[in-house]
Amino acid sequence: RNASTKAQSSLTIGLIPADGIGKEVIPAARQVLEALPSDLMPAKIQFEDLDAGFELFQKTGTALPEETIQALKGHCDGALFGAVSSPSHKVAGYSSPIVGLRKKLDLYANVRPVLSAAGAKTASGKTRPIDMLIIRENTECLYIKDEELLTDKDGHKYAVAKRKITEFASKRAGQMAFTMALQRDAMRREVTLGERIWKHKPKVTIVHKSNVLSITDGLWRETVREVYESNSEFVKSVDIEEQLVDSMVYRMFREPEAFDVIVAPNMYGDIISDGAAALVGSLGLVPSANVGENFAVGEPVHGSAPDIAGKNIANPIAAIRSAAMLLENKGYNAAASAVYRAADKVLASGKYLTPDLGGNAKTTEVTEAVCREL
Amino acid sequence: RNASTKAQSSLTIGLIPADGIGKEVIPAARQVLEALPSDLMPAKIQFEDLDAGFELFQKTGTALPEETIQALKGHCDGALFGAVSSPSHKVAGYSSPIVGLRKKLDLYANVRPVLSAAGAKTASGKTRPIDMLIIRENTECLYIKDEELLTDKDGHKYAVAKRKITEFASKRAGQMAFTMALQRDAMRREVTLGERIWKHKPKVTIVHKSNVLSITDGLWRETVREVYESNSEFVKSVDIEEQLVDSMVYRMFREPEAFDVIVAPNMYGDIISDGAAALVGSLGLVPSANVGENFAVGEPVHGSAPDIAGKNIANPIAAIRSAAMLLENKGYNAAASAVYRAADKVLASGKYLTPDLGGNAKTTEVTEAVCREL
Ligand SMILES: CC(C)[C@H](C(=O)O)[C@@H](O)C(=O)O
């Protein structure tokens, strides 16, 4: 059931719009998947609507129902997740359903490609070519949510959270990063040189802050380096470098073209991928896939954007690209490519751009335009 | 001995160049301080050379000697710190001296003004006006360095770090942020409206990630809000908003002009300030002051830059501006303004720009140019 298994003849995809604009962009992604002609997409796709989110929590007291988990584990082949709203105050019993989903399905890597495409300006105003792939460890770090509120002897409040880094999870994330670096390189060789953005030897940048967190981030960087050093193909064909997370954000903005694959612990990966999204014009363009051994959940990097929810102006491209990542993960490469290309064409034409890209197209107009380009 | 005490007739400043380009930019800052005419700087400045750094650790086994601490506590009125190199591997017994210094002198806030000045292009290529002040909590969060390497029952390694947030430290950081927001507003009113960058009501942006860290970041945000709500002047004269750290990095790059004062826990503050530096052209421009109740240590935001160390091409402006921040903190406002203005003039003339700003001036040439403008 992963990228390397043979494509199946039928595919069940769970749809979890969750909150805010998730309810608009997930239907958009579904519409695009349904519009795929059968020569591109041999398998029939079945959809299953599933519940989760903060709004659901407010209604029912549960943010991630057990039925959703069971459906995903039981008979879904993959899923698409929209976005969750964050309560503005601490709400007893509430815990982010996307964080829960990643953990419960052991989706250990969050894969976030950030590409400068036609129609999207980079932050520098110039068309600086950007083609990075961020691999974010997805199960631990500060996201284990092991926190405590305490009182010191003088009656003052303090709180402690634990940040956990395991050799096991660091190894998996590292393995994924080097493998993807080689895969991307192979894919680039298939297209003409002129279209290649990254023209160098594949490179993996290991992000950490081991000058302060010498033990946790020390374990992270040593483990990722070991994955590299113990595989002669990696050593031969991939370059590595390390970057402290603070200077990473600095360098990413000064010379984004200097990065190929980036691998980072959970929290740094979260911050870096939003930063990278700013470089390519809009969070509304950046997809991700939460990937495990046997399952993947596509998820746009953007949030639930309550301020624009329900107005039919959310950018559906990130969700549509997330659907393409899911197809790719399931081995439907032709279908995935068709979706990517259709989205690129719509952006390049400049005719259907949502307000985040300076246009005034509706969510539904962009979605229909993508369907026409398939 | 703080900003509110009367200026003294003599001032002792400890100089801790530490590693790499710290050894070039701290002498540059000293040269500028020495060049201040006595009508601007009524007090005589005495300098005291103090040791610290990774290079020192390699030689002596100590990164932050007790003598340095004692000299600072005993007879210095303030200090300037250069930069520290980070070992590329975990080195037993080594711990960052700047982190140690902040803790030992209880320098509880790291104040980082980020300004777009003439001569420095913003990342957008345009002259987007940027005038933010980042207040970074400086004593806790993941910087308490409470970490452990462990082995699970299957013999696999894992590591746990503690992230501590106290009501006490959050309160101090919040208090500083709102106070500074009002002070900046008062200062802006003194200059002509045309020169004011921030034209709105003072605003404090509280950064956190309480959608994941509901207890630690929950305590942080609630405490900072309480500082605000319990002071009617703050409520009347300052706006507040909250921003999750990931979207903060995104927004900072999309609309940097939307921020006035930003207050953040230690690690987020570290990452955000490097990001902000990228917006104004170079880390080599951004100063900071580590501020406590009775002491301040000026510190350029940049690192030790081993790749360019010893070449006389490091940008001394960040260190020179950090010296100005120290003068301000000690109550020598005329002297501080003169240093700021001299640095601005040199940048604006465009004649003496170091390579990080696209020029080919030497560190010493920039420094001499600043001295001439005093
Ligand atoms: C909603 C939030 C819990 C989530 C995260 O921090 O992982 C989001 O920011 C993301 O990047 O998917």
Ligand SMILES: CC(C)[C@H](C(=O)O)[C@@H](O)C(=O)O
């Ligand atoms: C050198 C390092 C420990 C330090 C920090 O993380 O605080 C630096 O990045 C800074 O911002 O002053």
